[in-house]
Structure formats: C-alpha cells, structure tokens
Amino acid sequence: MKEESGPIGQLGLFDETHIIGAGISGLLMGYYLKKNGHSVKIFEKQSHIGGKIRTIKGDLGFAETAANAVFTNEDAIDLFQELKISPVKSTVKLKRLLQRTSTLKSFPFLVWEIPFIILSLFKRLPKDMDKISIYEFFKPLLGKRASYEVLSSVFGGIYATDAKTLSFRSVFKQKFNSVTYFGFIRELIKQRKARRHKPESVSFSGGMSDLIQALREKLKDNIVCDTNASIQSNVNTIICTDAHDASKVVGELLPKISEELLKISYSPVISTTMILKTPVSKLEGAFGALFSPVSPVKCAGILNNSAIFPERTVDPNKRSYTFIHLGESYSEQDAFQDLKKIEPSTDWQKSLEEKFVTNWQRGIPLYDQQRSESIKKIRSLFHGRPKGIVLFGNYVDGISIREMISMAKEFASKSPKVISS
Ligand SMILES: Cc1cc2nc3c(=O)[nH]c(=O)nc-3n(C[C@H](O)[C@H](O)[C@H](O)COP(=O)(O)OP(=O)(O)OC[C@H]3O[C@@H](n4cnc5c(N)ncnc54)[C@H](O)[C@@H]3O)c2cc1C
Missing domain, CATH: 3.50.50.60 (FAD/NAD(P)-binding domain)
Known part of the structure; x- marks a missing residue:
C-alpha cells in the first residue's frame, strides 16, 4: 500500500x-x-x-x-x-567543504576508506528501510566512522540531527527496487537525470x-x-x-x-550572521563548511553568504558569514573561537563590523x-x-x-x- x-x-x-x-x-x-x-x-x-x-x-x-x-x-x-x-x-560552482576531525576538505572520505567502500558496493541493502536510520543504512557501505562523521554533517544542517537519529525515510522517500548498494546508487543517479528541473x-x-x-x-x-x-x-x-x-x-x-x-x-537553533572586515581565506570560493559532531568546531556549519549571494553585503570588501548552531547556547565568543580553529592567525574580534543573532527554541523538528x-x-x-x-x-x-x-x-x-x- x-x-x-x-x-x-x-x-x-x-x-x-x-x-x-x-x-x-x-x-x-x-x-x-x-x-x-x-x-x-x-x-x-x-x-x-x-x-x-x-x-x-x-x-x-x-x-x-x-x-x-x-x-x-x-x-x-x-x-x-x-x-x-x-x-x-546563488553563485555556481562553489566548493562544499566538510571537516570531519581537524581539516576542511572538499572530498570527505579518507584514502584508506576508499577500497572498503568500493568492495562494499555489492553488499545487499538492509531489509527494512522504513525502520532504520541513515547511519544504519549506510554503515555497511561506508563503515561506522564515515557513516557517522560524514552523514551527520551533510544532513545535520538540514535535519538538525545526527546520522544515528535521522530516519532513512525522512531523506529518501522514494521507492527503490535495487538489492545492492551499487544498484541503489545507480537508481539514485537515474532518478536525478530524469528530473526535468535542475535544482538551484x-x-x-x-x-x-x-x-x-x-x-x-x-x-x-x-x-x-x-x-x-x-x-x-x-x-x-x-x-x-x-x-x-x-x-x-x-x-x-x-x-x-x-x-x-x-x-x-525539536532542536534549538541559533543563527549568527557576522559581517567581518577580513575574509576567512579557507572559505574563499566555498559555499560554506559543515562540521561533524567530532570536529573541534562547535557550530554545525558556516555559510559563506558573500560568495553564495554577493549582494548580501553592501561593501564588496567585507564578508558575511552565517554560523548555524544546533543547541541552546552559542555566543559571539564561540563564533570567534570557531573561526580561530579554522584560521588561528587572525584577530577575529577586531574584524567584526556587524552582527545579527536569532535564537529559536523550537528551531527545526x-x-x-x-x-x-x-x-x-x-x-x-x-x-x-x-x-x-x-x-x-x-x-x-x-x-x-x-x-x-x-x-x-x-x-x-x-x-x-x-x-x-
Ligand atoms: C536557522 C534556520 C535555517 C533554515 N534554512 C532553510 C533553508 O535555507 N531553506 C529551507 O527551505 N528551509 C530552511 N529552514 C526551514 C524553514 O525556514 C522552516 O521550515 C519554515 O520557516 C517553517 O515554516 P512553518 O510555517 O512551518 O512554521 P513557522 O514559521 O514556525 O510558522 C508558524 C506560525 O504559526 C503561528 N501560530 C502558532 N500558534 C498560533 C495560534 N494559535 N494562532 C495563530 N497563529 C499561531 C506562529 O506565530 C508562527 O508565525 C531553516 C530553518 C531554520 C530555523
């Protein structure tokens, strides 16, 4: 039915x-x-x-x-x-960065994980897709660590929860007929190609x-x-x-x-937008960055507004960043500390020009x-x-x-x- x-x-x-x-x-x-x-x-x-x-x-x-x-x-x-x-x-062809432990990267997997993933492509898909989390679904393919660290960051920004809590069906509502992960990926690609509209x-x-x-x-x-x-x-x-x-x-x-x-x-969500004098050089040319639950950075993600929508800042020499934190407290100091972990050499306090903070108790279901x-x-x-x-x-x-x-x-x-x- x-x-x-x-x-x-x-x-x-x-x-x-x-x-x-x-x-x-x-x-x-x-x-x-x-x-x-x-x-x-x-x-x-x-x-x-x-x-x-x-x-x-x-x-x-x-x-x-x-x-x-x-x-x-x-x-x-x-x-x-x-x-x-x-x-x-939004500006096209911006990099998507992700930090699993200590470094921001465009490609989220570690070198030694690749052979495991390739060999796992022909494993059978879990049976009851309606009752499992995203983590449980992808664990046989990606391994425990990558499933948790990569998928928690990728989906956390949208669904405000980590991969172990997020149900598979919340993300993949469509029907799949494949038996293996290889077939599943092929079906996903086919479904994407069949779309008449290219999402932006x-x-x-x-x-x-x-x-x-x-x-x-x-x-x-x-x-x-x-x-x-x-x-x-x-x-x-x-x-x-x-x-x-x-x-x-x-x-x-x-x-x-x-x-x-x-x-x-619901997850509380704090959205902090800062207009800074100094660019975060590691985020230049990037849509933003996502941070896994095991990364030392406290926020879940930073959006590089000036790159995504350049008109969001009045002065093209300044940069606008939005820090999304899924939790009860995220202060200005937390944002500066997060920036310091990405780029230690800049005095971020001195760089701040304007700030907007929104705190939602029931931010995202x-x-x-x-x-x-x-x-x-x-x-x-x-x-x-x-x-x-x-x-x-x-x-x-x-x-x-x-x-x-x-x-x-x-x-x-x-x-x-x-x-x-
Ligand atoms: C930080 C953040 C970033 C997000 N980013 C994105 C994004 O980039 N793209 C995207 O697509 N989505 C994004 N979302 C999600 C999106 O913003 C929300 O899903 C959406 O705004 C929720 O709309 P809503 O109408 O369901 O609820 P709400 O916006 O909460 O509206 C409900 C309304 O009901 C009113 N109300 C409640 N009780 C009563 C009553 N008894 N009588 C009269 N009125 C009542 C409330 O006052 C409120 O105005 C984001 C969410 C957050 C928090």
Missing part, C-alpha cells in the same frame, strides 16, 4: 477555511486554496507574518532569521512567476522577506494578525503551526492527537524515528474522523520550503470547493 504523504486530514464541505499560522506553510496553503477558488482567512498570533522567516537589514548587509534560500523545484519556479518575483540565483539555491534581491511580502500582497484581504486562533465549528481549519502549538490548538477536542503531536521533538511513528499514528487517528481539520507545517512531511510549496499546491488542487447556492 502507498504510504500517505503531505498534509494530514481533508477539508470538509464548509464555505470557509480558516488557516491558523501565517508562517510560510500557512501563507502557501492560503495562496493555493485562494487561487483554487476557496474562501480563506489566515490567523496569526504575532503582529507580523512569515513566522520564522524574516530578513533583517543592517547598515552593512542583511541576515536571514531562518531559511536563507529556496532549493528549487518546478513548483517553486512556477510560484515565483505567479508572484512576479525574480529569484536571485535561490533567494531574492531583498532576501527571503520578498517571498513573504509577495504572498502577503496576494492575501492582503485574508490575513488577520495578533489573533491567537482556535478551531471553530462549521468552517474548515488548517493548522499551520509547529507541532507543539498544533497540540495546543487541537487540545481537548482531539486529545490523543494532541498528545502525539507533543512527542515530536527532529526527523527521527519517533516523528515518523507519531505522524503515522496521527494519520491513522484521522481516518474515519469527520473532515474539516487539517495539519500542515514543517514537521509533517518535509522541512524545506520547496517541499511545502509542492505539498500545499497538491493539497489545494485536490480539495473540493463548495459552491454556495
């Missing part, structure tokens, strides 16, 4: 649809439903829309509070055209806030801010908040679902086995329930904006609208 995916629940035959939360998931859902002829109202408890996504403008450049870019698919490109916003493409990282001239503002324009008569919304009878309600806020919203009405939503864990089980259980609890309540947001079936664009678009296209007599 095909696994269910996308938003949980279905719309009922009510005239109006309320959306709770005006983060990117709520705005996308509102946009596509309105486009398909639904009557929507979006409620946001804060005084601003966009949820976690906001571009902060400083004197020397700007910083994003959450998403830095959209990794595109065809639906994202169509959306930008409909909204009449021109994406700014894009942002906008005014940063990610441009996307939020463009959605606001389309929905300006439909958004109500400063309202802590709840479920009303005789209207559809789509809850587009994080899982813990969704738990409060469904509360006593759906206690088992509320309980299950609370089991979904953990895509671990617990989340998969809770989502499965919530989907089963929704079966047989009257229609009219829907759950959507980045904990449901994908963290990235492009996944949310596709899910909201598909959901709206399949949702019947009521024609009032």
Whole structure:
C-alpha cells in the first residue's frame, strides 16, 4: 500500500477555511486554496507574518532569521512567476567543504576508506528501510566512522540531527527496487537525470522577506494578525503551526492527537550572521563548511553568504558569514573561537563590523524515528474522523520550503470547493 504523504486530514464541505499560522506553510496553503477558488482567512498570533522567516537589514548587509534560500523545484519556479518575483540565483560552482576531525576538505572520505567502500558496493541493502536510520543504512557501505562523521554533517544542517537519529525515510522517500548498494546508487543517479528541473539555491534581491511580502500582497484581504486562533465549528481549519502549538490548538477536542503531536521533538537553533572586515581565506570560493559532531568546531556549519549571494553585503570588501548552531547556547565568543580553529592567525574580534543573532527554541523538528511513528499514528487517528481539520507545517512531511510549496499546491488542487447556492 502507498504510504500517505503531505498534509494530514481533508477539508470538509464548509464555505470557509480558516488557516491558523501565517508562517510560510500557512501563507502557501492560503495562496493555493485562494487561487483554487476557496474562501480563506489566515490567523496569526504575532503582529507580523512569515513566522520564522524574516530578513533583517543592517547598515552593512542583511541576515536571514531562518531559511536563507529556496532549493528549487518546478513548483517553486512556477510560484515565483505567479508572484512576479525574480529569484536571485546563488553563485555556481562553489566548493562544499566538510571537516570531519581537524581539516576542511572538499572530498570527505579518507584514502584508506576508499577500497572498503568500493568492495562494499555489492553488499545487499538492509531489509527494512522504513525502520532504520541513515547511519544504519549506510554503515555497511561506508563503515561506522564515515557513516557517522560524514552523514551527520551533510544532513545535520538540514535535519538538525545526527546520522544515528535521522530516519532513512525522512531523506529518501522514494521507492527503490535495487538489492545492492551499487544498484541503489545507480537508481539514485537515474532518478536525478530524469528530473526535468535542475535544482538551484535561490533567494531574492531583498532576501527571503520578498517571498513573504509577495504572498502577503496576494492575501492582503485574508490575513488577520495578533489573533491567537482556535478551531471553530462549521468552517474548515488548517493548522499551520509547529507541532507543539498544533497540540495546543487541537487540545481537548482531539486529545490523543494532541498528545502525539507533543512527542515530536525539536532542536534549538541559533543563527549568527557576522559581517567581518577580513575574509576567512579557507572559505574563499566555498559555499560554506559543515562540521561533524567530532570536529573541534562547535557550530554545525558556516555559510559563506558573500560568495553564495554577493549582494548580501553592501561593501564588496567585507564578508558575511552565517554560523548555524544546533543547541541552546552559542555566543559571539564561540563564533570567534570557531573561526580561530579554522584560521588561528587572525584577530577575529577586531574584524567584526556587524552582527545579527536569532535564537529559536523550537528551531527545526527532529526527523527521527519517533516523528515518523507519531505522524503515522496521527494519520491513522484521522481516518474515519469527520473532515474539516487539517495539519500542515514543517514537521509533517518535509522541512524545506520547496517541499511545502509542492505539498500545499497538491493539497489545494485536490480539495473540493463548495459552491454556495
Ligand atoms: C536557522 C534556520 C535555517 C533554515 N534554512 C532553510 C533553508 O535555507 N531553506 C529551507 O527551505 N528551509 C530552511 N529552514 C526551514 C524553514 O525556514 C522552516 O521550515 C519554515 O520557516 C517553517 O515554516 P512553518 O510555517 O512551518 O512554521 P513557522 O514559521 O514556525 O510558522 C508558524 C506560525 O504559526 C503561528 N501560530 C502558532 N500558534 C498560533 C495560534 N494559535 N494562532 C495563530 N497563529 C499561531 C506562529 O506565530 C508562527 O508565525 C531553516 C530553518 C531554520 C530555523
């Protein structure tokens, strides 16, 4: 049987649809439903829309509070055209660096690991892909150490969790028919080649806030801010908040679902953007660097904003870097110490010109086995329930904006609208 995916629940035959939360998931859902002829109202408890996504403008450049870019698919490109916003493409051919223990490298594997990997290509794939972590899946191919160190860094920046916790199915949702790792890699390459669209990282001239503002324009008569919304009878309600806020919203009405939503864990995320006088020479020409859990560098990754989107700094001689830390505390001193570990000879304190810090307690949902089980259980609890309540947001079936664009678009296209007599 095909696994269910996308938003949980279905719309009922009510005239109006309320959306709770005006983060990117709520705005996308509102946009596509309105486009398909639904009557929507979006409620946001804060005084601003966009949820976690906001571009902060400083004197020397700007910083994003959450998403830095959209990794595109065809639906994202169509959306930008409909909204009449021109994406700014990230610089092509930048190096991707990774530090496993002490050195930043473009190629993450150690020389002596290569023969092991080649010999392991014809090993059989693990049987139950639905129940294992990324680490367990790749361990027979890459070995224990490389699976943990390389994959934790590669996926940690997106899914905020290490390879031992991240479930395989969170990353690879598609069906595979191969028996060996060799076949698996061949299938992956084939799937990639079959894509009509070549994905790119894009942002906008005014940063990610441009996307939020463009959605606001389309929905300006439909958004109500400063309202802590709840479920009303005789209207559809789509809850587009994080899982813990969704738990409060469904509360006593759906206690088992509320309980299950609370089991979904979040990683705190601190995003620190610094504008420096001095470039970090080891990061020149690189998109950024990822750091494994065993590397001495504390943060999970550094984005080299000036290389990715050169227009993010006002002065081309200055450099903008974003440090992403998955945890409770990451101070200015931590950032300087991390830079010192990469380049000890520079006095980084003296180099600092401007700084922006955003601290999210519930930054990114953990895509671990617990989340998969809770989502499965919530989907089963929704079966047989009257229609009219829907759950959507980045904990449901994908963290990235492009996944949310596709899910909201598909959901709206399949949702019947009521024609009032
Ligand atoms: C540091 C960081 C970097 C990231 N980088 C990227 C990236 O480069 N690319 C990418 O694609 N993704 C990225 N992401 C992920 C992406 O930013 C998030 O998945 C997305 O912003 C989450 O949107 P959302 O609408 O699900 O939730 P939120 O943004 O949390 O919005 C939920 C909204 O619901 C409101 N709300 C809650 N309860 C109620 C209530 N009762 N009534 C009314 N309103 C309510 C909240 O106030 C909030 O505005 C990043 C995330 C972080 C934290």
